[in-house]
Amino acid sequence: MSLIVQKYGGTSVGNPDRIRNVARRILETQRSGNDIVAVVSAMSGVTDNLIKLARQVATSPVERELDMLLATGEQVTIALTAMAIHDLGGHAVSLTGAQAGILTDSVHTRAKIAQLLPKPIHSLLAAGNIVIVAGFQGKTSEGQVTTLGRGGSDLTAIALAAAIQADLCQIFTDVDGVYTCDPRIVKNARKIAEISYDEMLEMASLGSKVMQARSVEFAKKFGVVFEVRSTFNEERGTLVKEATDSMEKVVIRGVSVDRNQAKVTITQVPDKPGTASRIFNQIAAINVNVDTIVQNVSEAGTTDISFTTHADELPKIEKYLDPVVQEIEAKGFTAKGGIAKLSVVGIGMRSHSGVAAKMFEILALAGINIQMISTSEIKISVIIDENRVDEGAKLVHAGFGPQMNLDQ
């Protein structure tokens, strides 16, 4: 007998039929001889509707009350899921985040889990119940309702799996698992059977569609092995775990594409200590999320500093960057959208040289111009024109095919 945590996302519980399907899956897992705790999200669309309602009563809804409001979304799903399980002849008890003992700090709308007191869960499991826990929510030590922010339900599942020492944590979602590349771009992209936490974190575009980085980081920190798989079929998904020796043998785990990027270049920045920190402090102050930053070796006392960000941030940058540029006495800045980031990811590349060279060569042969480069120990990213990124992804995926074991 195993103790299993399952998590079902908003699409998986998106309507009454789907909730019944999830109830059936949960019940089958129990009837196969397992203890089961299921974490569920709000039905898809519900959270957006609640936020819309909030905006209709208040221009800037106060965060404590936004949490009180949004927490109802998951509360509806836990109740419906538990009812559906009863209707199928099982025994289930729903718990809000607060009832499940999920204690958080008091930072409303983006609270961090501080402690889990899973005694009520253990008692209910011992009495033969399936336990259905509301994802995304918790309470402060003073009993205030909090929510965990984006991807919060995954975090609830991973944290619960750690706290109750589950044998397995399954993240059910609307995709089959993590692929070597987006199958809509690369037709022969293949589902990855096992991936390390670090690779999952670096597979930005592929990974983030499935799961937010903070949940992966939490799983890594507490050593929670989890499987990402589809609610809508019975296939095995992708197992995310600590790196193993066999993983290292695969040079490239996958090819990742981030669209809708924008590149901002601040030109002729005086080359003196503290300038970069002043720039990026100011950018943080206007709440722009920066991705890649590149600064070339400076010549003649000035340098160009470039960074990429999401294209949605462009209006804010165009509105607020000028004072910063003047303050640091740079010449000016250019900002343009229409670019994308293409990355290859793999812990195997640590022990294999020439990965970067090969990637650049593939792109050069196709005449795709590389505008920026950034690398980490397990990832190489290039910024290219967005309208060539699909072609680039296909070529790179094909070029690294043998090293991705695609030909096995």
Added chain:
Amino acid sequence: MSLIVQKYGGTSVGNPDRIRNVARRILETQRSGNDIVAVVSAMSGVTDNLIKLARQVATSPVERELDMLLATGEQVTIALTAMAIHDLGGHAVSLTGAQAGILTDSVHTRAKIAQLLPKPIHSLLAAGNIVIVAGFQGKTSEGQVTTLGRGGSDLTAIALAAAIQADLCQIFTDVDGVYTCDPRIVKNARKIAEISYDEMLEMASLGSKVMQARSVEFAKKFGVVFEVRSTFNEERGTLVKEATDSMEKVVIRGVSVDRNQAKVTITQVPDKPGTASRIFNQIAAINVNVDTIVQNVSEAGTTDISFTTHADELPKIEKYLDPVVQEIEAKGFTAKGGIAKLSVVGIGMRSHSGVAAKMFEILALAGINIQMISTSEIKISVIIDENRVDEGAKLVHAGFGPQMNLDQ
């Protein structure tokens, strides 16, 4: 400075604009120098939608989970109301029933309030906050979410007013107050300024539109004076309180009409002890709510027993009453709809004779046939054809006009 409890029903908070209106009213009450606790219901339609969802996932939703589900309705409203108050520059904190210290028994979907621990409310008020409490819900001593059943939000308001010793309890709803008769029937019906708890309880059709009997009974038990008034205008409503001497001077407080009644007569019931109890035990067992029961003096060893019920109950009666009739060896039964109950109510009639005689005379002069009569100390009811009840109500209202102080 007064401590005021206000309750706003589902129609009063039925959309974002109305919630903002309620927020404004609450804030004005505070700014006039009062401490205020507001109890709110689910937005109109929300509870019905949740029940519909429940029926879509389970044929017979388990009650614990139904409570978990339904409680979200009020939780949405408290959050939105508190947000709207903040948006208008006030300070409000929302509390679920559980957070407000409303402890109930563990009878899910129709829990009774067992105890109120209003310490959190007092602390929040002392800090200058408006407190917004979810109506209709509480928790058991084990922390399970419960709901109080129909009219539960009124009950929450009355119980809170009692527990925090409020100076005033205002029930805001979509009617102006309690009228001497339904103004749609009797054009010159007048709003009643003050009414006793007992009269309110007996004003079945008028009263129940405004408030369930259990809330009035609760208010009576704990001596909570409350005002029923409209959310949509600034007029004073009807004050409901213990009977006073001045109330006794008014013979008739109002005329009440219950439509859609049905009359069931069981014929030639053997006249022996225990028969009536067997009949009504069986009727209770098939979940039919009985209103008036009349049994005439028996002759020749048998008697006819008649009772009225809501017309909606007729199919159940036609389906299940036969075995009962056979068991008690009665001849048979007749059941027919299309009747209505017309009542005059007033604590003053205790000390005035001739009220019944006058009512019967008024109806007789108009040729309206009385099919059944039942009386209590402060109410006289007659069952007549439904298609003549409006006419009867007008005539009786006019006839008792002087004794209702309508001519003052």
